[in-house]
Amino acid sequence: MKHFTKVNILGINFLNITQQTFLNTLEQEINLHHNCFVVTANPEIVLLARKNHRYQQIINHADYVTADGIGIIKGAKILNQPLPERITGYDTMLNLLDFANRNHKKVYFLGAQPAVIKALIPIIQQKYPQLIIAGFHDGYFKDPQPILTEIKAAQPDIVFAALGFPKQEYFINQYREISNSLWMGVGGSFDVLAGKVKRAPQFWIKHHLEWLYRLIQEPSRFKRMLALPKYLILIYREKFARHKKRKA
Ligand code: UDP
Numbered sequence: 001m002k003h004f005t006k007v008n009i010l011g012i013n014f015l016n017i018t019q020q021t022f023l024n025t026l027e028q029e030i031n032l033h034h035n036c037f038v039v040t041a042n043p044e045i046v047l048l049a050r051k052n053h054r055y056q057q058i059i060n061h062a063d064y065v066t067a068d069g070i071g072i073i074k075g076a077k078i079l080n081q082p083l084p085e086r087i088t089g090y091d092t093m094l095n096l097l098d099f100a101n102r103n104h105k106k107v108y109f110l111g112a113q114p115a116v117i118k119a120l121i122p123i124i125q126q127k128y129p130q131l132i133i134a135g136f137h138d139g140y141f142k143d144p145q146p147i148l149t150e151i152k153a154a155q156p157d158i159v160f161a162a163l164g165f166p167k168q169e170y171f172i173n174q175y176r177e178i179s180n181s182l183w184m185g186v187g188g189s190f191d192v193l194a195g196k197v198k199r200a201p202q203f204w205i206k207h208h209l210e211w212l213y214r215l216i217q218e219p220s221r222f223k224r225m226l227a228l229p230k231y232l233i234l235i236y237r238e239k240f241a242r243h244k245k246r247k248a
């Protein structure tokens with residue numbers, strides 16, 4: 001594991017690096033067959049970790065935790081500990097797929113609904129023909145054993161776990177020792193890559209409105225989106241607490 005400076009935001013330690021440096025680092029980790037756990041954390045993950053100490057420990061014991069989403073970047077700025085840029089799970093996954101394709105790496109795909117993972121595999125084969133598919137499984141299993149047996153036998157270079165948080169982090173934390181792979185939770189990324197949900201067009205991303213685009217697509221996410229204002233209130237509270245401490 002390489003060491004970089006970190007920025008603590010409400011209890012989670014975020015890597016203070018650019019997307020390019022991060023990608024280079026992960027490529028090295030893969031080439032060296034290091035066992036590596038990557039979390040791209042958004043404000044929802046930060047909030048859950050504040051409530052759930054076990055989850056917080058798991059995240060902070062991951063090898064690399066990056067700022068997924070504008071909320072983390074804004075929070076860091078408000079706390080006067082700026083982070084250079086967002087490093088999202090989806091972009092990191094796409095970059096790693098590209099790397100895997102160029103270098104004939106083996107990848108295991110775990111997660112999403114059965115129909116989504118089934119649709120995803122031919123898309124991967126077509127877009128990344130040199131990548132080796134080590135195996136795949138949907139994310140709605142009761143018994144993880146057959147999946148673990150498959151991963152252990154294949155020893156993939158990368159395991160993407162699209163089980164949503166916190167399930168994917170619990171899963172990786174519990175089972176990562178079975179294979180010296182890069183393990184990464186990618187949330188709803190398989191849904192996007194398989195075309196089930198659309199990612200916001202550049203315009204929306206550029207204007208920091210990706211959240212609004214997602215809300216329009218999936219109105220059922222409304223309750224989840226209340227996490228953002230809640231998170232910002234905590235950020236400001238933290239800012240004033242630090243300010244008071246400095247003055248005292
Ligand atoms: N999922 C899964 N198993 C579960 C629960 C969820 O595979 O037991 C999948 C779900 O099908 C979806 C992803 O996990 O593909 C979670 O998507 P969401 O958009 O909620 O994740 P986010 O990117 O917001 O963390």
